[in-house]
Amino acid sequence: MTLIRSIYVFCSIVMSVLGYVSKPPEDRELTTNCYNMSLRKVPADLTPTTTTLDLSYNLLSQLQSSDFRSVSKLKVLILCHNRIQELDIKTFEFNRELRYLDLSYNRLKIVTWYSLAGLRHLDLSFNDFDSVPIHEEAGNMSHLEILGLSGAKIRKSDFQKIAHLHLNTVFLGLRSLSYYEEGSLPILNTTKLHIVLPMNTNFWVLLRDGIKTSKILEMTNIDGKSQFSSYETQQNLTLANSKTSILLLNKVDLLWDDLLLIFQFVWHTSVECFQVQHVTFGGKVYLDHNSFDYSNTAMRTIKLEHIQFRIFYIPQERVYLLFTKMDIENLTISDAQMPHMRFPNYPTRFKHLNFADNILTDDLFKQPIQLPHLKTLILKGNKLETLSLVSFFANNTSLKHLDLSQNLLQYENDENCFWPETLITMNLSSNKFADSVFRCLPRSIQILDLNNNKIQTVPKEIIHLKSLRELNLAFNFLTDLPGCSHFRKLSILNIEMNLILSPSLDFFQSCQEVKTLNAGRNPFRCTCELRDFIHLEKYSQGMMIGWSDSYICEYPLNLKGTRLKDVHLPELSCNTALLIVTIVVIMLVLGTAMAFCCLYFDLPWYLRMLGQWTQTLQRIRKTTQEQLKRNVQFYVFISYNKHDSTWVKHELIPNLEKEENLICLHEGNFDPGKSITENIMNCIEKSCKSIFVLSPNFVQSEWCHYELYFAHQNLFHENSNYIIFILLEPIPLYCIPTRYPRLKALMEKKAYLEWPKDRRKCGLFWAKLRASINVNLLETREMCELQTFVELNEESQGSVISLIRTDCL
Ligand SMILES: *[C@@H]1O[C@H](CO)[C@@H](O)[C@H](O)[C@H]1NC(C)=O
Ligand SMILES: *[C@@H]1O[C@H](CO)[C@@H](O)[C@H](O)[C@H]1NC(C)=O
Ligand SMILES: *[C@@H]1O[C@H](CO)[C@@H](O)[C@H](O)[C@H]1NC(C)=O
Ligand SMILES: *[C@@H]1O[C@H](CO)[C@@H](O)[C@H](O)[C@H]1NC(C)=O
Ligand SMILES: *[C@@H]1O[C@H](CO)[C@@H](O)[C@H](O)[C@H]1NC(C)=O
Numbered sequence: 001m002t003l004i005r006s007i008y009v010f011c012s013i014v015m016s017v018l019g020y021v022s023k024p025p026e027d028r029e030l031t032t033n034c035y036n037m038s039l040r041k042v043p044a045d046l047t048p049t050t051t052t053l054d055l056s057y058n059l060l061s062q063l064q065s066s067d068f069r070s071v072s073k074l075k076v077l078i079l080c081h082n083r084i085q086e087l088d089i090k091t092f093e094f095n096r097e098l099r100y101l102d103l104s105y106n107r108l109k110i111v112t113w114y115s116l117a118g119l120r121h122l123d124l125s126f127n128d129f130d131s132v133p134i135h136e137e138a139g140n141m142s143h144l145e146i147l148g149l150s151g152a153k154i155r156k157s158d159f160q161k162i163a164h165l166h167l168n169t170v171f172l173g174l175r176s177l178s179y180y181e182e183g184s185l186p187i188l189n190t191t192k193l194h195i196v197l198p199m200n201t202n203f204w205v206l207l208r209d210g211i212k213t214s215k216i217l218e219m220t221n222i223d224g225k226s227q228f229s230s231y232e233t234q235q236n237l238t239l240a241n242s243k244t245s246i247l248l249l250n251k252v253d254l255l256w257d258d259l260l261l262i263f264q265f266v267w268h269t270s271v272e273c274f275q276v277q278h279v280t281f282g283g284k285v286y287l288d289h290n291s292f293d294y295s296n297t298a299m300r301t302i303k304l305e306h307i308q309f310r311i312f313y314i315p316q317e318r319v320y321l322l323f324t325k326m327d328i329e330n331l332t333i334s335d336a337q338m339p340h341m342r343f344p345n346y347p348t349r350f351k352h353l354n355f356a357d358n359i360l361t362d363d364l365f366k367q368p369i370q371l372p373h374l375k376t377l378i379l380k381g382n383k384l385e386t387l388s389l390v391s392f393f394a395n396n397t398s399l400k401h402l403d404l405s406q407n408l409l410q411y412e413n414d415e416n417c418f419w420p421e422t423l424i425t426m427n428l429s430s431n432k433f434a435d436s437v438f439r440c441l442p443r444s445i446q447i448l449d450l451n452n453n454k455i456q457t458v459p460k461e462i463i464h465l466k467s468l469r470e471l472n473l474a475f476n477f478l479t480d481l482p483g484c485s486h487f488r489k490l491s492i493l494n495i496e497m498n499l500i501l502s503p504s505l506d507f508f509q510s511c512q513e514v515k516t517l518n519a520g521r522n523p524f525r526c527t528c529e530l531r532d533f534i535h536l537e538k539y540s541q542g543m544m545i546g547w548s549d550s551y552i553c554e555y556p557l558n559l560k561g562t563r564l565k566d567v568h569l570p571e572l573s574c575n576t577a578l579l580i581v582t583i584v585v586i587m588l589v590l591g592t593a594m595a596f597c598c599l600y601f602d603l604p605w606y607l608r609m610l611g612q613w614t615q616t617l618q619r620i621r622k623t624t625q626e627q628l629k630r631n632v633q634f635y636v637f638i639s640y641n642k643h644d645s646t647w648v649k650h651e652l653i654p655n656l657e658k659e660e661n662l663i664c665l666h667e668g669n670f671d672p673g674k675s676i677t678e679n680i681m682n683c684i685e686k687s688c689k690s691i692f693v694l695s696p697n698f699v700q701s702e703w704c705h706y707e708l709y710f711a712h713q714n715l716f717h718e719n720s721n722y723i724i725f726i727l728l729e730p731i732p733l734y735c736i737p738t739r740y741p742r743l744k745a746l747m748e749k750k751a752y753l754e755w756p757k758d759r760r761k762c763g764l765f766w767a768k769l770r771a772s773i774n775v776n777l778l779e780t781r782e783m784c785e786l787q788t789f790v791e792l793n794e795e796s797q798g799s800v801i802s803l804i805r806t807d808c809l
């Protein structure tokens, strides 16, 4: 009991909320699934709102009246494949909405009827009833549409009780049939009758009564051994009151002669469509096919599907001709291992022929076949090889639809093709066609399926396929989209799974009519060439089938696996014209800037100087700091123009030397072996001070500028105070060329000592100058270390200030 309880818990409840939003909650569908759970009793704790309850494949043997009381909303109850032996339909009296009740495959022997007015589907087939369990009450179920029945004995009186019901389907699932009263079935009023035959039944009787009963008759499990051999074959070939127009025999195992007899019998009934599926036939062929009576028939369609042989020898020609001489509208013989087909040598009226999945070869077309009315020919899945042969055959027909898929077809360039102008659709998929196939196509073609072939390009010189609307080239070896110059009306193109790296622009220009394009699953190379393609999708929403999941980059490797949608290809890197324009503009701007600098800031002058300065610098770098210290020889470096030399020699130097320690003027300190720049730099570096005598002359001199520049750049004098400017004569700002911004800034800041015109002020001037030198001497002492002074003193015989006269050229 606890086990069962725990199993109940496992009964999964599936909420299938249909129309959750629009419907009120009580109308929701609730499915409770207790399928295959070894239940012995109906679970007691069913959700009351359950509408569908599946209890199939359990071990239920009894139903209690209380079992389904709680589930009053129940609409569908599935109880098939259980062990129920007795049924009282009153059990469901509280399930007023019950529409569907399946009790098939149980062990029912007794049914107590009760009129469930709402029931539409009641299945009692494959049970152990002794006779068909129909009671008067059943006749009250006026909504019944589908009724499944079984019973070992079938009598007229049973069916009489429901004769007035207009049923849709009666299903007779019989486990055994020990007695059948002839004429029972035709009492039923049903559109479709499906009988599953047990062994040892008289097939002929049931067939004859079945054909008298319903419009559609299906008979399953036809066994030649038990249902034919012990019963007399139907000799009476005429049948009055036949109703069936569609007859289906399924799972048939027969002798060929018996099958032939069935055909002959059915031929003279009302059957229009006769379908035989899953047939195995064997035995020897005794009957004379020429005796087949083709006259007086309603037959229009015969379908034989999934046929196997257990015969060693069949007279093929005669068997084929038996069918082709039937001269009906539709004939299907598929999946029948048929190696050949013969047609009578007179014109026949076949409209639709389907010989799919056989082993037909080119031999089929090597005989003249006259099928002037043929509209559809399906030869899918055979072993045909030559397309031109098919075309010759087709030329004598008015074929509209031709399916040649899954063959071994090829087309050689030198063969002629003659297609009828009636052809609209052709399925040439899964063959061995190369590019040349485009030279063997009917002009009138509208839908062409060439998928899974070996096509590499659509050739340029082909006939115009003016009507082509749909073209399938998937699973080929195309490296580009085809242009539409030869099929201007194309509106659907499928080209997925080819080798397209980047689709060319030609497609977008020539294929204006294309509404649907499937180009997915190609190895796209995500470079600039793909931009137009990606844009195409953006501007033609929904045109590309499978966008965006099927459109994935294969190259370059860093983008492999990225969806085309997510690839970013910037305008600048893709548009060559734009790129060139951008580069030219940038170059122009740079050029202009350069020209401007040269013109206004004398850039070449700076560059020249910079070059020389760095050269010197490199040379200086080689000498060590120690050596440099030793090299400091002078305290003052004076830069002046030669026009101001009188003032320098007669005013400046004497005044500086008034200090007790000041002395000597060293001239000619320039090393003739070095460049002037180098000399200047040397001097500046060997001095602790630099005095610049500024005057209009100085401004005019280029060399003086170098000196000024170097003094500013001097690496060894980090403190800028080591430069002292003396303004000898006022320099109007406009006189200073713009290329000397440093000098200009200096003049503007008035960071200089001005030589007074008034002689009386000279005393103050010299005092200031000496003061600044002194201050500076103190400050610079840390840099130009004392030892150096001492050394210098010895070397320069005690002179503290050394002067260099630089020839300001
Ligand atoms: C029922 O379940 C068992 C295992 O639990 C499985 O072997 C069996 O095939 C199932 N039957 C059906 C009809 O699903
Ligand atoms: C149901 O059938 C019984 C007997 O056949 C009959 O007396 C009764 O009137 C029927 N009920 C309805 C609702 O048709
Ligand atoms: C069978 O039912 C249909 C309606 O479904 C009706 O037209 C026909 O007359 C009935 N036939 C017989 C024999 O009762
Ligand atoms: C054959 O059918 C005819 C009516 O066409 C009938 O009179 C005769 O009894 C039938 N014979 C048999 C053996 O069923
Ligand atoms: C014959 O076959 C064609 C195509 O399969 C179908 O459209 C047509 O309805 C069939 N005709 C008959 C009478 O079954």
Ligand SMILES: *[C@@H]1O[C@H](CO)[C@@H](O)[C@H](O)[C@H]1NC(C)=O
Pocket: 367, 368, 369, 370, 392, 393, 396
């Ligand atoms: C086409 O029909 C003509 C007669 O109309 C016949 O001579 C010719 O052999 C036929 N061709 C094929 C391929 O069946």
Ligand SMILES: *[C@@H]1O[C@H](CO)[C@@H](O)[C@H](O)[C@H]1NC(C)=O
Pocket: 392, 395, 396, 418
């Ligand atoms: C194809 O058919 C047309 C007309 O039906 C005929 O004129 C032409 O000669 C045929 N071609 C061949 C090769 O049979």
Ligand SMILES: *[C@@H]1O[C@H](CO)[C@@H](O)[C@H](O)[C@H]1NC(C)=O
Pocket: 380, 405, 406, 427, 428, 429, 447, 449
């Ligand atoms: C062509 O035949 C193949 C199978 O043989 C089928 O999958 C495909 O849908 C057919 N094409 C058309 C356009 O019917």
